[in-house]
Amino acid sequence: MTIKILNALIAVVGGVAGAIALYYLLNKLAELLPGRWEDRIKPYLFLLPAFAAIGLTLIYPTIQTFVYSFANQQATEFVGFDNYVELLTSSNFQNTLFNTFLWILIVPAGAIVIGLLIATLADRLNPRGEKLSKTLIFLPMAIGAVSAGAIWKFVYASNPPGRPQVGLLNGIVTAFGGEPVNWLQISDFRFNSLLLMVMLLWLQAGFAMVLLSAAIKGVPTETLEAARLDGASEGAIFFRIVIPQIRTTLITVFITVLIGVLKTFDIVYVMTNGNFNTNIIAVDFFNQLFTNNNAGYAAAIVVMLLIIMIPVLIFQVRQFRAEEAAR
Amino acid sequence: MSGTQAVTSTPVQVPKQPVSGVTKTKRKDATGKSPLWVRIVLALICLAWIIPTLGLAITSFRNQTDATNSGWWTVFTTPANFTRLTLENYGELFTRADMDTAFVNTLAITVPATIIPILIAAFAAYSFTFMQFPGRDLLLILIVGLLVVPTQVALVPLLKFFGALGINGTFPAIWIAHIGFGMPLAVYIIRNYMATLPREVIESAKIDGASHFQTFWKLILPMSTPVLASFAIFQFLWVWNDLLNALIFIGPNNNAPLSIALVSLLGQQGQGWQLLTAGGLFMMIVPILVFLSLQRYFVRGMTAGAVKG
Numbered sequence: 001m002t003i004k005i006l007n008a009l010i011a012v013v014g015g016v017a018g019a020i021a022l023y024y025l026l027n028k029l030a031e032l033l034p035g036r037w038e039d040r041i042k043p044y045l046f047l048l049p050a051f052a053a054i055g056l057t058l059i060y061p062t063i064q065t066f067v068y069s070f071a072n073q074q075a076t077e078f079v080g081f082d083n084y085v086e087l088l089t090s091s092n093f094q095n096t097l098f099n100t101f102l103w104i105l106i107v108p109a110g111a112i113v114i115g116l117l118i119a120t121l122a123d124r125l126n127p128r129g130e131k132l133s134k135t136l137i138f139l140p141m142a143i144g145a146v147s148a149g150a151i152w153k154f155v156y157a158s159n160p161p162g163r164p165q166v167g168l169l170n171g172i173v174t175a176f177g178g179e180p181v182n183w184l185q186i187s188d189f190r191f192n193s194l195l196l197m198v199m200l201l202w203l204q205a206g207f208a209m210v211l212l213s214a215a216i217k218g219v220p221t222e223t224l225e226a227a228r229l230d231g232a233s234e235g236a237i238f239f240r241i242v243i244p245q246i247r248t249t250l251i252t253v254f255i256t257v258l259i260g261v262l263k264t265f266d267i268v269y270v271m272t273n274g275n276f277n278t279n280i281i282a283v284d285f286f287n288q289l290f291t292n293n294n295a296g297y298a299a300a301i302v303v304m305l306l307i308i309m310i311p312v313l314i315f316q317v318r319q320f321r322a323e324e325a326a327r
Numbered sequence: 328m329s330g331t332q333a334v335t336s337t338p339v340q341v342p343k344q345p346v347s348g349v350t351k352t353k354r355k356d357a358t359g360k361s362p363l364w365v366r367i368v369l370a371l372i373c374l375a376w377i378i379p380t381l382g383l384a385i386t387s388f389r390n391q392t393d394a395t396n397s398g399w400w401t402v403f404t405t406p407a408n409f410t411r412l413t414l415e416n417y418g419e420l421f422t423r424a425d426m427d428t429a430f431v432n433t434l435a436i437t438v439p440a441t442i443i444p445i446l447i448a449a450f451a452a453y454s455f456t457f458m459q460f461p462g463r464d465l466l467l468i469l470i471v472g473l474l475v476v477p478t479q480v481a482l483v484p485l486l487k488f489f490g491a492l493g494i495n496g497t498f499p500a501i502w503i504a505h506i507g508f509g510m511p512l513a514v515y516i517i518r519n520y521m522a523t524l525p526r527e528v529i530e531s532a533k534i535d536g537a538s539h540f541q542t543f544w545k546l547i548l549p550m551s552t553p554v555l556a557s558f559a560i561f562q563f564l565w566v567w568n569d570l571l572n573a574l575i576f577i578g579p580n581n582n583a584p585l586s587i588a589l590v591s592l593l594g595q596q597g598q599g600w601q602l603l604t605a606g607g608l609f610m611m612i613v614p615i616l617v618f619l620s621l622q623r624y625f626v627r628g629m630t631a632g633a634v635k636g
Binding site: 001004005007008011012015016019020023024027031040042043044046047049050051053054056057058059060061062064065068117118121122124125126129132133135136137138139140141142143144145146147149150151152153154155164165166167168171202210214259262263265266269270282285286289295298299302303305306309312313316317320321324327 | 370379386395435438450453459471476482485499503504508539540585593600604606607608618
């Protein structure tokens with residue numbers, strides 16, 4: 001135990017001191033060069049460690065994964081597009097893809113609607129009430145998906161009929177004389193997937209709410225007053241003035257939650273492990289890799305995840321360029 | 328957690344006031360008080376938000392028989408259930424479930440993986456913001472693009488690489504992974520913040536003969552404290568709560584963090600419900616404290632790059 005704490009301390013002190021020493025050396029090295037070269041080389045030297053980390057942990061592995069996706073189970077032989085063909089024709093994986101698209105369609109939009117609702121309502125409270133309610137909604141942000149799994153087990157839990165229920169939902173159902181329901185196993189209309197999405201919304205709505213609330217407060221009061229004087233209803237003001245004014249923030253929140261959704265792994269892994277028709281791409285990847293030991297499938301799956309991301313990526317880069325041009 | 332890691336490049340409109348705080352221009356009806364229905368709806372939403380956590384918190388103080396034989400809400404309806412509340416689950420966490428080791432492991436993973444990338448990213452951000460060089464825009468766009476790339480893509484090759492180095496299952500493996508995975512976001516939000524710093528300060532430092540190295544240490548780094556703090560909170564929450572990377576690079580061994588310990592409790596729910604709840608709450612305490620005390624920085628970080636000038 002003490003050894004571990006010491007190790008961590010050494011890593012912090014050593015890591016930071018090492019980084020400082022590294023930059024000091026790089027800087028001295030650049031200063032040894034003749035003046036013109038110093039200015040040319042120095043920016044790259046300052047970038048070097050960051051890009052070394054990115055190259056090692058992101059760029060090189062992404063290229064490798066791309067290559068593996070055309071190889072067999074143990075990555076010993078190339079099999080062309082076989083992995084992709086087999087995955088896309090398997091009904092299991094089609095289900096997984098379908099579920100993933102449901103998550104993409106529902107969660108970002110849901111987070112925005114809930115976030116907007118709470119932000120608009122809280123804006124009308126007194127300062128203390130506003131702060132308290134926002135903090136409460138925002139708090140799950142700090143709770144990890146694993147703890148959230150423990151929390152929501154006590155909402156969705158189900159015991160056989162006749163036994164006392166410990167899950168909140170079944171507690172309510174049986175209190176009204178109903179039969180207990182095994183919530184997470186109802187895959188009709190993907191009901192169980194929806195219940196898992198509720199968990200992600202519970203974790204993420206606060207994030208949407210805080211950003212949207214900031215944007216709503218940024219709408220000039222004069223504009224709103226003018227609209228009110230002209231006799232516009234509160235609904236019209238909200239949809240015709242507030243929403244257009246906070247458009248860019250809406251897009252930001254949507255994209256950020258979307259990226260989060262595509263990376264979602266822990267909620268499904270912890271609650272159902274993809275069983276009962278709740279599988280999504282990130283969980284399937286993990287199970288192909290470690291349960292089925294099929295590295296080729298796993299690689300092809302994440303490459304597909306990457307392909308789904310490409311429109312988002314292009315959009316991001318465009319937005320960024322537009323913003324830089326405006327700076 | 329898996330979401331919210333990436334912050335997009337779209338600008339966010341923010342007022343100059345602290346976001347989570349209160350602005351002077353409130354929109355209320357003429358009486359200055361909010362309508363009753365607003366307060367009721369909001370109270371209901373807040374209640375719905377807090378009840379699941381409340382259930383976990385209450386169950387964590389119930390003994391095994393009670394936890395498996397009656398719902399947590401019965402402590403309000405049956406006084407006997409209330410009086411039987413106990414702290415023994417928390418004791419068992421340390422004797423039976425070895426949570427103290429997992430806690431130390433989590434700290435040992437999280438603190439270096441949070442602090443080390445900050446300086447590295449700050450140097451890169453400085454270079455992007457205040458230096459001119461060919462290829463700058465291209466490299467910056469690479470960073471923006473990498474914000475979107477799901478880190479799952481990198482796991483297998485990285486695992487093989489760490490295997491070749493013989494560091495799989497040890498702290499350095501997961502430190503390196505988290506440092507690299509957090510780097511694009513770090514560079515991105517720190518650069519966005521630095522771009523809003525007044526250029527005149529840097530120009531006058533240059534005229535006074537300060538080198539880039541000195542300008543960075545004496546001027547830019549201190550001025551960037553808010554964004555450095557906000558990235559630190561992001562990264563801290565992310566690493567603390569991370570399960571996927573921990574499963575892959577550490578696995579269930581002596582070095583396993585709280586997330587893995589908790590998942591193994593989730594698996595054996597039959598006997599372990601009450602332990603699970605205590606463990607779940609135990610894992611939440613540190614991130615919630617960090618979050619509540621630094622909430623303001625956190626919000627500022629999410630809107631970094633939006634506040635111009």
